[in-house]
Amino acid sequence: MSAPVDFRPTHVVPPGGLAAWESPDTGRPTVPLDALLPVQLIDRRGDWARILCANSWSAWVDGRLLVTVPQGPPVPGAPLARTADPRPLLARVQDMLSRYRSAAEDLAAGRLDGEAFRQRTQGLRAGMVVEGEAVWLYDAEHERWVYCDGTRLSTFAASGQPSARPSGAPSAQPSSGEGPVSGPADATRVVRPDGEGHSPESTGPWPGET
Incomplete structure (x- = not known):
């Protein structure tokens, strides 16, 4: 089947491939996506992303793990795209620390x-x-670590299953006397800035470790 006329890849599947679902529900899995497959993002529901492939097949994936197709350099003086601008997340981290x-x-x-x-x-x-110049930030809204080179954010690690919670909605709060809630360790998927995959069972370093 030929590619749809309006198919314009916006992302690629990470090197380790990507699980896919028929709907934004982990109980309805479908065929996983091949590594480095170009896809077009056509819908978002919280962490969930609906993607379109070149053959017109679509599915829902964990949008936190999609790798953005490189864009051209920004025009001098033009504002950064909202999805790429690291400043809002930097401000939230600074507020939490303060x-x-x-x-x-x-x-x-x-x-x-x-x-x-x-x-x-x-x-x-x-x-x-x-x-x-490298910064790793924790994005509590989407339960992920992101990598920042000063101008653009990209997912480094995501914990837990994707959530349909809209961006900005409060996350689950820990019960009294307990520490922060975190996702299950076996659900963590790491994508390094260089595109290399990393699983929680491996012994490689986390951000800043040697």
Whole structure:
């Protein structure tokens, strides 16, 4: 079957291939996608992405793991695309760290007790590793680590199953006295900036480790 006239690849499947579903529901799996297959993103529902292949076949995948097709350099002075601009995520991480630091200072000064400190910091989730021009940030909205080269974000690791929760909706909060909620370890899929896959069973380093 020939490619549809309006087929314009926007992403490619990561090197390790990608599981696919008939609908945004993990209970309805379909044929997995081959590694490096060009696809066109045609719909989003939270972490879920509906993709179109060159032969007009479509499926739902974990959109956090799709690799964006390289774009041309931005026009000087033009704003970055919303999906690529790292500044909103940098601001959210900075806000989380600021709130934690404020609570920690109040605890150290005796203005908070241990219980009040736990309540004040409950639900805070942030992560950042900086190594020269490379930055890894934790995106709590989509439960993933992203890699940033200063201008563009790309998924580095995703934990848990894709969610249909709209961007900006609150994530599940931990119960009282418990730590942050995280996805199951066996559901983690890592995509390094160089395109290499990484599974949770391997012993390779995480961001910033040597």
